[in-house]
Amino acid sequence: MTIQKQRVVDLVEVTEHGVVQVREAVRITEDGTVIAQSFERHVVLPGDDYSQENERVKAICAAVHTAEVVAAYEAAKAAQGV
Numbered sequence: 001m002t003i004q005k006q007r008v009v010d011l012v013e014v015t016e017h018g019v020v021q022v023r024e025a026v027r028i029t030e031d032g033t034v035i036a037q038s039f040e041r042h043v044v045l046p047g048d049d050y051s052q053e054n055e056r057v058k059a060i061c062a063a064v065h066t067a068e069v070v071a072a073y074e075a076a077k078a079a080q081g082v
Helices: 057-063 067-080
Strands: 003-014 020-030 031-042
Touching: 003 057, 020 057
Parallel strands: none
Antiparallel strands: 003 020, 020 031
C-alpha cells in the first residue's frame, strides 16, 4: 500500500483582461487510485512576477502578458482608482 500526495496544475484560464487563473489539484492517492482531492486557486495578474510558477503557467503568462496587455491592465486599474 503506497500513499502519495500530488500537486498538479489541472486548469489554467485567461480572462479577457489578461488575468491568468490557475487551479491546482491536491490529490491523495493509494496505489495509484485517487482517494481524496481538493483544489487551490490563485491568479497571476498582468505585470506580476510569475517566475516561481509551474512551467505550463510560465509559458501561458509569457504569451499573454505582452507589454500592451500589461499597459492596458495598469490603465484600467488607474481609471478605477486601485
